[in-house]
Amino acid sequence: MIKISDDKSYFNQDLCDDYCPSVKEEELRERLTDVEGLSEIFKVLGDETRTKILYLLAQKELCVCDLAAVLEMSMPAISHHLRLLKMLRLVKNRREGKMVYYSLDDDHILNLIREAQEHYAEER
């Protein structure tokens, strides 16, 4: 009798037929909690525009239209990114007349960027 293809046997199965790991499945799964949720930050930096925005704001407080000009993008596009960054408390803003100035609100994010630069430098 042929196996039907909807058997989803990879869920909760006891690893392979021929066991590979000396470490138990459960042990490995516990470790996973260490990295749970980390991708959120990485996802933010995974967009080049956002990384650039953060890096620019680390140099200097800038208004939206400055960012738009420097990055050669539309203001709505920049504004959307800033909204996300603000929600995550990576940037803060203040209004001054018609303009809204943004600045970095999380110095630690720079460590991440620095670390990535080192990683990048080591590739050949």
Next chain:
Amino acid sequence: MIKISDDKSYFNQDLCDDYCPSVKEEELRERLTDVEGLSEIFKVLGDETRTKILYLLAQKELCVCDLAAVLEMSMPAISHHLRLLKMLRLVKNRREGKMVYYSLDDDHILNLIREAQEHYAEER
């Protein structure tokens, strides 16, 4: 005469009408080269499954079906991620009989993960 909406004036325009920055546009743009290309690595880690794979492989060499079992995902799904990770030289593999064992090929990526963990820990 009304301005037509396809004028794209945010390209190469001289910043805002009311100048904000004391720093010139050009200066800021030069800085941007510092972070160019970094998002590639961040994009990799921006997917939780991939971060988990890398973290697991940092603990121990594992075959594809082990990873699939621990992460409770299909083998093709895992395989796709591994292919990307290998292309970027983050992991390497070796064949042993029917199984293919993967292991970490880039220790520096762990620094990035560690840095993100610290960042995560500081949020409340």
Next chain:
DNA sequence: CTAACAATTAAGCAATCGTTTAATTGAATT
């Protein structure tokens, strides 16, 4: 008040991403 400008928000859309299912390859076992 009205006009002008910075910024935000909303709606729509194309491109990308991560998964699934199915087919295929590679190797060992019988």
Next chain:
DNA sequence: AATTCAATTAAACGATTGCTTAATTGTTAG
């Protein structure tokens, strides 16, 4: 040689992403 199992690859699909255009809000200047 045929079967079985691990792994990869290909095709297809739904969800998400990041942008655009258009409309709206907030503030200042005339």
